[in-house]
Amino acid sequence: MTKCSHDRKNIDIDSLNERVRKAGMKLTQQRSQLLKILLHHPEPISADEIFKKIDDKSDGMDLVTIYRILKKFEEGGLVSRLEFGDGVARFELTLESGHHHHHVICRHCQRVEPLHICDLDQHIKMVEAMGYKQVAHRLDFFGVCSRCQ
Amino acid sequence: MTKCSHDRKNIDIDSLNERVRKAGMKLTQQRSQLLKILLHHPEPISADEIFKKIDDKSDGMDLVTIYRILKKFEEGGLVSRLEFGDGVARFELTLESGHHHHHVICRHCQRVEPLHICDLDQHIKMVEAMGYKQVAHRLDFFGVCSRCQ
C-alpha cells in the first residue's frame, strides 16, 4: 500500500550528491555521510539519533555539525523538518518532483509510517479564499498501531 | 466564515472552573487566572506569552507554575498543545463536545487563524484500515496572509 521503500530505492547517493552541489553547497565527507544515514533510515530521524548512529561507529562528527548540515539541507530543499509534538525536530529526505506524503505516528511507540494519499484540494482552495498565498500544509495522524494495542 | 469568536462566547469561566474540578484538580487562583487568559486570547498562546501578560500586571505567577498548569490541563483535556515548528509550544482551550478545528499560520507574521472545516473521513478510514486505533489527526496550513503580502 505504501510506496515508501520503493520510492527510496529510486534515490541514490549520486543523485543526492548532485543535489547538494546544485544547491551551491560543498560536498564534504560529513554531508555525504549524513545523506547516507537519511537515505537508509526508514523514518524521520532526529539530529541526536543521527549523532548516536555515527558515534557508535567511532567515526566522529559533531552534533553541532549535524544541526548545521540539516539546516542547510532544509534551506536547499533536500530534507524536510517535521515536528510531532514531543519537542524534538525530525528530518527526512525530501523526495523529488512534488512527491508529497503525510505521517501516521503511533502514540505509544512513536513509530512513524508514511501515508501516501493527499486529497485536500478543497481545503487549500478555502484557505486561498481567505486571502493566503503560497499555501502549504501539514497533515499528521496519531493512533495506536497494531503492534502496540 | 469562522465561528471562533462566537464559540468562544459560549464558554464562560464558570463552566471552565467546573471542568477543572471534574478533572479532579484543585481550582487555585493561578489556575482560574490562566483560564481567563486562555479564554480571552484569540490565538494559541505560549507559556512565556502568558507569563508576560501576567507580569505586566505585576500580579505574579511563576513561569514554572504556568508550565505545570498547562501540562495538567492538557492531561485533563482542557487545553490542547500545538506546535507550529518554531520550537515553542502553544496552547488553546479545547472546545467542548468534539468541536474540532484546524489552523492557518502566516509564514511571515506567525499569526494563527482557525479553520472550521474538517472533512477527512476517508483519510481516517484509511489509517484505521492500516491497523491503527484511536486515530486522531492534526492539520495545519501555512501561507502568507493578505496583510503580509
Add this chain to the structure above:
DNA sequence: CTAAATGCAAATCTTTTGCACAACC
C-alpha cells in the same frame, strides 16, 4: 488536616553561536 499546588533555584534538553582550524573547489 492533608493531599495537591506553588515558588524559587537549579538542572536538563534541544538547538544555536563564536571563533580558530581544516577542507573543498
Add this chain to the structure above:
DNA sequence: GGTTGTGCAAAAGATTTGCATTTAG
C-alpha cells in the same frame, strides 16, 4: 587561495525537577 565547512566550547532558549512552603477542599 579564498570561501565554506567543521570542531570545540560555551551560550541561549524552552521545559522540567527537587524541595520547602502554602493553600484548597
